[in-house]
Amino acid sequence: MRLTRIAPWIAALHIALAQPCLAKQVDSGVPGMIFDHDVPVAMTDGEQLRVNIYRPEKSGRYPVLMLMGPYGKDTSMADAPAYKTSWAKLMAKYPDLCKESSCRYLRFEAPDPERWVADGYIVIHADVRGAGASPGVLDPFSPRETEDYATLITWAARQAWSSGRVGLLGTSFHAINQYQVAALQPEGLAAILPWEGAFDPYREIAYYGGILNVAWEFWWTHQVVPNQNGNAQTPLFDSINGGTDTGVPLAADALQQNRVDPVEAFAQHPFDDAYYRERTPDASRIEVPLLDVANWTDWSTAGYRFAASKDKWLRIQTGDHLTPFYSDEALALQKRFFDHFLKGLDNGWEKEPRVAVQVRRPNGTVWRSAAAWPLPGTHWQRYYLDAANASMAPGLEHLAAARKSYAGLGDGLTFTTQPFSEETEFTGPIGVRLWVGSSTADMDIFAALRLIDPQGRDVTFVGNSDPNVPLDLGYLRVSHRAVDRTRSTPYELFHPHVASEPMTPGQLYPVDVEFTEPTSIVIPRGYRLALTIQGQDFGYGPNANIVHADDYALPDAHHSGLFFAAHPNRSATLYGGTNTVATGGEHRSYLLLPRIAHR
Incomplete structure (x- = not known):
């Protein structure tokens, strides 16, 4: 069974959504931006996940950009040991990045809220279940995690400050789970922009050609487990309140019981069985407008190729995992897409070529547009x-x-x-x-x-x-x-x-x-x-x-x-x-x- 489970949680969803936004406002330090920190949102089983909400100070109803991840919604890239190399690359490539924003709210693989709120968007960043300030079992890309995401999307769409239209934006982890939750078709979801995210958990994450990919053990050990909810020994620093933001401390055995090591799980499932099928999006149910940004050297044209969306676009680029996402060109592209589908602006996006590829040469690259993929005339x-x-x-x-x-x-x-x-x-x-x-x-x-x-x-x-x-x-x-x-x-x-x-x-x-x-x-x-x-x-x-x-x-x-x-x-x-x-x-x-x- 693919990711289509609507009936099991739809009744509980209505109960979970019958709640107000319990804001905990913090001085954002950014003119014109309200910051609601660690807002609890109840899931269909009663567990409460924590979200940060960044919104315009001027009253009104605004479209929402959302992401949900395990890396710490309050963890600054500049200060976290796990992201030291990524931050150095980012600063080397864009030395003026923090002149256009305070960078105080810039998180790993996530959009900078300051650069969106100023243009009339609300940004919501959630800690996944079991990570950061969100209690529960940490189980990446599990059906439970995807159901939580669907609940958050509909909750956001129903808030008084929301226009009712929610878009998803982020790279890597924050792109993979976009495909998963889009297949559940939650109320309020209006567009997704998965930036270099895998679509098929068996072939693109766990096993390459049937060979176990143990690279994920490094990711799990160094980037995810340190931010586990209850981890009092975390080296990650809470950039909002100081100290840590991993909730009530738990004993080592309780921490172990509250997480599911993905590589151990992969090793127990060497074939494309039910474990992967319930984590694989049903592409026929992905119908929202979609802009799939892929990379020649990992992840992924599959979302574009398989999604049922009538309004879908593909860009294949070269370069490293993180820095292209934060370029001025990328931000402009992202805003044009969401301005069209979340704000309804007539900005010519519908005329954008369906496919654009960054063709590589030994001494540089050149962009080329096309009507389809593979390129016509191949x-x-x-x-x-x-x-x-x-x-x-x-x-x-x-x-x-x-x-x-x-x-x-x-x-x-x-x-x-x-x-x-x-x-x-x-x-x-x-x-x-x-x-x-x-x-x-x-x-x-x-x-x-x-x-x-x-x-x-x-x-x-x-x-x-x-x-x-x-x-x-x-x-x-x-x-x-x-x-x-x-x-x-x-x-x-x-x-x-x-x-x-x-x-x-x-x-x-x-x-x-x-x-x-x-x-x-x-x-x-x-x-x-x-x-x-x-x-x-x-x-x-x-x-x-x-x-x-x-x-x-x-x-x-x-x-x-x-x-x-x-x-x-x-x-x-x-x-x-x-x-x-x-x-x-x-x-x-x-x-x-x-x-x-x-x-």
């Missing part, structure tokens, strides 16, 4: 792999059969094109079809599409959560190789991930590597593409021969992207065998690329 081109000479090229359907083996926990194989003779663009979803075998009953495939400059150096790009990433990354646990053709396209195959099919050692199998995101690159003359296939996380070592796409400065090196698989389920015995890639003859292996023709 030509899907196969680059056939040749294990005999580690090459790949188009038009080689009749290659002679060849095989090449590699150690499952080693550096793998790399297939490289000849230098491109003319400038060539590839923008869109990509795919890799391989014929593979192993000496063991399973193998993991980690694929990296790389750009190589004329000097033989890897050109890397700033990624969502990594300063140096290749063009794209793909994954597949071969025992999860089954494909649901009814849910697939020629360029994106859908793996149901509902069962494990062991390999027979020595036998070859056709597999389609799973890429969570598309790619974009304009390849100059003389540059080459390379496809690396290996059995461990791809990354650039400390002595890697790399240059950065923007400034050609060597960044720090480690695994690439938002994913890594260092986990006990990666048995060295099972996943450290001798793996083989077969090419040519009856075993055509290829890279599928979205070529964009330019007249």
Whole structure:
């Protein structure tokens, strides 16, 4: 059952909403802005979540922007150890940011209330259940948490200072839960703007290609648990009242019982089962206007592709996880969208191109608009792999059969094109079809599409959560190789991930590597593409021969992207065998690329 549960809580919702706003006004220090701090709002089970409300001093009814997250609605980015690096990046990129606002209310991955209230919006920031000042069990993205969000939205829509129209805004966590709650269709929800948020909790969060993503343990331990309600030892500082804002202290065993570790839960659910289905939005019920902002290196075009909304737009950008959200250009975009759908302003938004992509080059980017995604006129081109000479090229359907083996926990194989003779663009979803075998009953495939400059150096790009990433990354646990053709396209195959099919050692199998995101690159003359296939996380070592796409400065090196698989389920015995890639003859292996023709 997907996120459609209306009946179980609708009666309780009416009871929960029959309450006034119990404001606790605090001097905001910002002319024209009223600040209601730690306002309790009852949920359908009687638990009270705490929200901060920032609203114009001038009386009236205003549209509401809302977000709900686990990071601390009162935790300043500038002072929190967990956000020190993010804050430094933000200040380095926008040194004048705090001249346009006091930045006193700027929170991690959240809009700055000061810059919205001044334009006639109310901003509401809630601590999720079990985090900050909100008591209860901390269980990220759970059905209970989504139901709480729906209750808050309708509560806000019914307040005397509200116009009755609520929009959702935020990045990452604050984008993921927008999709979830939109599927519940709460009263008052009028538009959503998920900025770089995952849509599919199994394929985009818990498991990449069927391989457990343990990167979330760092997120959980360093960014979420410190702000757990009742955590008296939190290092996070309450920027409003001083001290901490995590409620009544709880004993260590009570804290443990009051939280659900997501990575532990993921490990207990290795397949796309009911656990994920009840956390996956029913896209057919997402009907509100939608602006999906995605990133080439993680999260996510899926919301745009699957939502039933008639009024929906997609932007795919490059860059890091946080700073683009706070740019002046981003703020202007966000305001145009919400001015149109929350205020009803005739500002020409409806004429905005449905798709806009930031096309990457080795020396910069350029924006391009389109009417649809994938881009109209895309030509899907196969680059056939040749294990005999580690090459790949188009038009080689009749290659002679060849095989090449590699150690499952080693550096793998790399297939490289000849230098491109003319400038060539590839923008869109990509795919890799391989014929593979192993000496063991399973193998993991980690694929990296790389750009190589004329000097033989890897050109890397700033990624969502990594300063140096290749063009794209793909994954597949071969025992999860089954494909649901009814849910697939020629360029994106859908793996149901509902069962494990062991390999027979020595036998070859056709597999389609799973890429969570598309790619974009304009390849100059003389540059080459390379496809690396290996059995461990791809990354650039400390002595890697790399240059950065923007400034050609060597960044720090480690695994690439938002994913890594260092986990006990990666048995060295099972996943450290001798793996083989077969090419040519009856075993055509290829890279599928979205070529964009330019007249």
